[in-house]
Amino acid sequence: MKTIKTLSALALMSFALLGNAASVPEDKIDTLRLAPLDSEPTPPAMQQVLNKDIKQARSYPMQPPIIPHKIDGYQLDLKVNKCMSCHARTRTGESQAPMVSVTHYMDRENNFLAELSPRRYFCVQCHVPQLDAKILVENDFIDLDHLLKAEQTQAKH
Amino acid sequence: MREKLARIWQTLRKPSVHYSLGFLTLGGFVAGVIFWGGFNTALEATNQEAFCIGCHEMENNVYEELKTTIHFTNRSGVRATCPDCHVPHNWTDKIARKMQASKEVWGKVFGTINTREKFEEKRRELAEHEWARLKANDSLECRNCHNFDYMDFTRQSKRAAEMHSTSLASGEKTCIDCHKGIAHHLPDMSGVKGW
Numbered sequence: 042m043k044t045i046k047t048l049s050a051l052a053l054m055s056f057a058l059l060g061n062a063a064s065v066p067e068d069k070i071d072t073l074r075l076a077p078l079d080s081e082p083t084p085p086a087m088q089q090v091l092n093k094d095i096k097q098a099r100s101y102p103m104q105p106p107i108i109p110h111k112i113d114g115y116q117l118d119l120k121v122n123k124c125m126s127c128h129a130r131t132r133t134g135e136s137q138a139p140m141v142s143v144t145h146y147m148d149r150e151n152n153f154l155a156e157l158s159p160r161r162y163f164c165v166q167c168h169v170p171q172l173d174a175k176i177l178v179e180n181d182f183i184d185l186d187h188l189l190k191a192e193q194t195q196a197k198h
Numbered sequence: 199m200r201e202k203l204a205r206i207w208q209t210l211r212k213p214s215v216h217y218s219l220g221f222l223t224l225g226g227f228v229a230g231v232i233f234w235g236g237f238n239t240a241l242e243a244t245n246q247e248a249f250c251i252g253c254h255e256m257e258n259n260v261y262e263e264l265k266t267t268i269h270f271t272n273r274s275g276v277r278a279t280c281p282d283c284h285v286p287h288n289w290t291d292k293i294a295r296k297m298q299a300s301k302e303v304w305g306k307v308f309g310t311i312n313t314r315e316k317f318e319e320k321r322r323e324l325a326e327h328e329w330a331r332l333k334a335n336d337s338l339e340c341r342n343c344h345n346f347d348y349m350d351f352t353r354q355s356k357r358a359a360e361m362h363s364t365s366l367a368s369g370e371k372t373c374i375d376c377h378k379g380i381a382h383h384l385p386d387m388s389g390v391k392g393w
Contacts (some may be wrong), residue, residue: 094356120386
């Protein structure tokens, strides 16, 4: 028992030493902070939420469409669902908003429900508005159509 | 000096023989204006937001919520205070509203909303009073700041312009029909028209 304890203590110590020796040099840390940890740089200006009311294309059929309008101050909690005051089936006549699709009325066994399915209640789990911001990380997503085309041209050769 | 004062006093005490009815009426009118003005100032004093949030019921619930909305801080720096939205600026409306406000003092004494739970339970009822009031006066308080005639639809978002140029312009709907909950959290909205 005692030997095990001493051994593990030794192992821990050597780990600590090793960790120190192999610590990553500062210029190799990939960070978005760009300022020493002990200083507080002025934050960059807040970006505008895109509020153009123009629907965006979806990247794949199952994608939850992004929200083309701002949602500042829209209450979404157990008491109130502001989104449904426009997007519910009965509300679309007045609001001229697209109705939440039928999948929002289905439970996980694919039964149709009379009301919005609880798993679709909190809209912003899946749908988000976009910011007028510079992309920080390049996105190398390839659309399915392009993949298919590339495969077809390859098959021809 | 004393004699002079005594003479004036005498004149005041005696039924009027020297002064015409016209003068007396005019004097009464001037005095009335002065008193009315004083009353007005007293009303203005209670209009201050500080007065409203002097009660914890108002401060801990609705005021805290207001702080997070566009009517508290915004790029233009125009701040809407409680009386801007809740006490009509119009004279007669104002008095009527003050009379109703005595009910609030009653509420304070009997603690109808003195905890967050009680407030939340009662919020639907209180909100409905406000909706009814704003509906009845065609959202007068909102329009004191937001004048429909000067709304530039080309500068509004498409969603906003579409609604404002149709239902609002035709008078079929008023601000509060579409803009509930812009200043405070909403109660359970089941059964409310438009939800």
